[in-house]
Amino acid sequence: xxxxxxxxxxxxxxxxxxxxxxxxxxxxxxxxxxxxxxxxxxxxxxxxxxxxxxxxxxxxxxxxxxxxxxxxxxxxxxxxxxxxxxxxxxxxxxxxxxxxxxxxxxxxxxxxxxxxxxxxxxxxxxxxxxxxxxxxxxxxxxxxxxxxxxxxxxxxxxxxxxxxxxxxxxxxxxxxxxxxx
Numbered sequence: 590x591x592x593x594x595x596x597x598x599x600x601x602x603x604x605x606x607x608x609x610x611x612x613x614x615x616x617x618x619x620x621x622x623x624x625x626x627x628x629x630x631x632x633x634x635x636x637x638x639x640x641x642x643x644x645x646x647x648x649x650x651x652x653x654x655x656x657x658x659x660x661x662x663x664x665x666x667x668x669x670x671x672x673x674x675x676x677x678x679x680x681x682x683x684x685x686x687x688x689x690x691x692x693x694x695x696x697x698x699x700x701x702x703x704x705x706x707x708x709x710x711x712x713x714x715x716x717x718x719x720x721x722x723x724x725x726x727x728x729x730x731x732x733x734x735x736x737x738x739x740x741x742x743x744x745x746x747x748x749x750x751x752x753x754x755x756x757x758x759x760x761x762x763x764x765x766x767x768x769x770x
Contacts, residue, residue, distance in 0.1 A: 598704055603661055603663050606646060606649065606661060613669040614662065617693060627754075628755070656680070657677065659675045663692070670695075686721075687722075687723050710740060720767065720768055722766050727754065741766050742764035743764060745763050
């Protein structure tokens with residue numbers, strides 16, 4: 590598995606997450622808590638702390654070591670400004686994964702999510718040998734849907750009550766990108 594840092598925009602680096610990211614990631618998530626609340630599950634206060642992130646990152650790195658996930662962060666010279674994860678990686682005849690991501694509220698609308706998702710798809714195809722990446726968005730999350738469509742994802746349907754988001758079960762638009770055509 591070849592996964593390395595990449596510059597996706599001037600001064601913006603996309604790289605694999607490490608345990609050293611617990612503090613900056615906790616700070617970024619705390620800074621974006623209100624922005625992300627409509628799109629995320631309910632989180633305990635401890636989630637937004639370096640300790641809470643250290644535990645979560647340790648679990649993600651175990652999933653990465655097992656070949657079931659690949660977590661990245663997007664950084665500028667001062668802070669974490671986003672996170673991207675391929676999860677539920679399944680090999681064999683399925684060769685697929687799920688994509689999740691977020692961008693700092695101060696960086697939305699600048700093409701950073703689009704550039705990072707393009708890099709995720711490149712890694713998924715070229716380094717991991719995956720055939721398909723799927724992603725779900727809330728029905729009303731037009732910005733995330735634009736990111737996916739710009740990266741060649743196609744909507745494949747609506748999943749009723751798909752995820753428990755912000756305190757309730759929410760319908761999602763499901764997208765996929767076939768990486769080998």
